[in-house]
Amino acid sequence: MDVRPDDLSDAPPTRAGRARPRGRGYASGDARRTRILNIALQEFAENGYRGTSLARIAERAELTQAGLLHHFRSKQELLVAVLDLRDRMDMAHLDLAELPLGGAAVLAKFTELAGHNQAIPGLVQLFTVLTGEAVTTDHPAHGWARDRYALLRASVAASLEAGVASGELRADVDPTAVAAQVFAMMDGLQLQWLLDPEHVDMAALFGDYVEHLLRRIRA
Amino acid sequence: MDVRPDDLSDAPPTRAGRARPRGRGYASGDARRTRILNIALQEFAENGYRGTSLARIAERAELTQAGLLHHFRSKQELLVAVLDLRDRMDMAHLDLAELPLGGAAVLAKFTELAGHNQAIPGLVQLFTVLTGEAVTTDHPAHGWARDRYALLRASVAASLEAGVASGELRADVDPTAVAAQVFAMMDGLQLQWLLDPEHVDMAALFGDYVEHLLRRIRA
DNA sequence: CGGAAAACTTTGCGGTCGGTAGTTTTGTTA
DNA sequence: TAACAAAACTACCGACCGCAAAGTTTTCCG
Incomplete structure (x- = not known):
């Protein structure tokens, strides 16, 4: 399509x-x-x-x-x-479809995505508004949101896992935890950015986070 | 209560x-x-x-x-x-009212808060649902949400600033950026936790984040 | 006790909601 | 051109919305 x-x-x-x-x-x-x-x-x-x-x-x-x-x-x-x-x-x-690419690469992809998103506030807003609504268990999109996060976390976790296996990343990183944190940081920054675009530079803040994260988990 | x-x-x-x-x-x-x-x-x-x-x-x-x-x-x-x-x-x-306490101390407070929040999903949900709605500029709570984040960021940034001044924290940390990231992480984890409480341990993930953050910014 | 104010109800206005039923228009195909 | 089905319409439903006005009951103070 x-x-x-x-x-x-x-x-x-x-x-x-x-x-x-x-x-x-x-x-x-x-x-x-x-x-x-x-x-x-x-x-x-x-x-x-x-x-x-x-x-x-x-x-x-x-x-x-x-x-x-x-x-x-x-x-x-x-x-x-x-x-x-x-x-x-x-x-x-963001071709998440393609199978696990190395740990550092997938994180770079997301940094890139954050920059791209800053140009399309409407779509970011759709996502933020609906996922916020959807935390209510009886919301029509509740299942969609839950499954979506589960899928995204699993996908990134797999990439990180591959990075660990290849020796690119340290052996003591928790792929699942890092995956959840990466999406949390992105969503949280999106929220603050939408509320106050003039005072919150989403892409820069996210890039900064990923940069330090990489420095920590890289072998 | x-x-x-x-x-x-x-x-x-x-x-x-x-x-x-x-x-x-x-x-x-x-x-x-x-x-x-x-x-x-x-x-x-x-x-x-x-x-x-x-x-x-x-x-x-x-x-x-x-x-x-x-x-x-x-x-x-x-x-x-x-x-x-x-x-x-x-x-x-969370006595944010009291003036800047040291950098490490304020972050510890938030870790504690994350643990406490895990016991009151209803209130966390109120916050998540309403701030999500409120990104729309004409929402009745839009101004409230924007100002609230500005205040929270400024408050934490001031604490971190004090930590830098006292030599507790490294001189090269960006207090405003870290403040925004801390709240982003907390909000993002709250969202994932509300959507899927069984698979997301909010308090643990946040504690892990703060732990590594401290290790990075501590002098 | 008298009376004023607060707490609360009844009534209803003007409007919107998602959704259904039945009918007409429109374009394709035979 | 006739048959046919998708597309779009008019009309309507019952429920609900936030809210205002006016009247009634309850409470407390002097």
């Missing part, structure tokens, strides 16, 4: 050629869906899940609320679709 | 007249107010600001919604009162 985060084109009922020749079917259907997703992403980022209304999303997408529910059968389904989209956008920038 | 709401007169200057100092006044009035505050705290922690309704709080406090609005004239005023209450409860445990 193509991931195009900045698609804000306004062209509600226009044609879009044969984007997806699937026997029967509209080409404009997929276009509408991506348009709705991008708008919903902005709205959820701005107001959270509970603070966002389908009517407002529908209005901005230039259709009615019922029309919107034709594409996503419930608000919750729309949220999940947005989260999946955001995940896919992340993976494009 | 109870923090006396002796002076619950909040920022809003009107109202809340000198019920106690002056003669007239119910005894049950203050009791109701604290009861409402404690319930509202739970509700905000569970559902966030936007997900909480005055009707539900009123119901649990055993009065009508209008009766609730007699004590707090708006939902927003109630939120501010709750946040102030939570702040006061924190200050009782």
Whole structure:
């Protein structure tokens, strides 16, 4: 799937050629869906899940609320679709998919990511607002958030483990602990940065943290 | 555990007249107010600001919604009162009020706080949910959250500065940066812990972080 | 005890919420 | 051109929202 985060084109009922020749079917259907997703992403980022209304999303997408529910059968389904989209956008920038690269390399990747994130406050905000909401056990995204962190921690821990095995990193480092701390630092700095961008330099602070961390765990 | 709401007169200057100092006044009035505050705290922690309704709080406090609005004239005023209450409860445990104590000492305090917090997930959740919501600029608690972090950072930075001045800490540490990082680590770990308490030992991870941090910045 | 103020209720206004039902428009295909 | 299905619409539902006004009960002080 193509991931195009900045698609804000306004062209509600226009044609879009044969984007997806699937026997029967509209080409404009997929276009509408991506348009709705991008708008919903902005709205959820701005107001959270509970603070966002389908009517407002529908209005901005230039259709009615019922029309919107034709594409996503419930608000919750729309949220999940947005989260999946955001995940896919992340993976494009940070190929965590590729198997464990050395310990130092994976941390450098995250430093790079922090710098990139500073240019897209909207997406960072989506993540921060929704994960904050999602700590409540009955939130629609609770399971998503929990599993996501588990996956991320495991992935980074595996990379660190590989670093230890190869002798690049000291033998006494706790990969799981370091993984959790790295994400904690990133999230915490994102929060402070979003609240007060003028006084908190997220990328610099995170880079500083990683630098000292590396100095400590490198063999 | 109870923090006396002796002076619950909040920022809003009107109202809340000198019920106690002056003669007239119910005894049950203050009791109701604290009861409402404690319930509202739970509700905000569970559902966030936007997900909480005055009707539900009123119901649990055993009065009508209008009766609730007699004590707090708006939902927003109630939120501010709750946040102030939570702040006061924190200050009782962590005397940040007292002027700069040495660098190592203040960090030890926070380690202690992390351990204490693990016993009160409800309050940690209130904080996490609301600060997450509050990154949106038009959120009622946005200013509160921003100012709170600025104050906390400044306070810890001052302590670290004193540590540097006394020679306890290395001269090349950046007190402001370290302060921001300490809070970031704490918040980030709180988030992961709330999402997955069984797999994330917040206190241990934070203690580990502080331990290595101290080893680095100590003279 | 009288009366004023605080505490609280009833009532209801104007509005939004997520979601459903049924129908019409639109484009593709045969 | 006729058949057909996706797409989008109008209309509506019951529930809930924050909140204001006005009236009633309770409490305390002089």
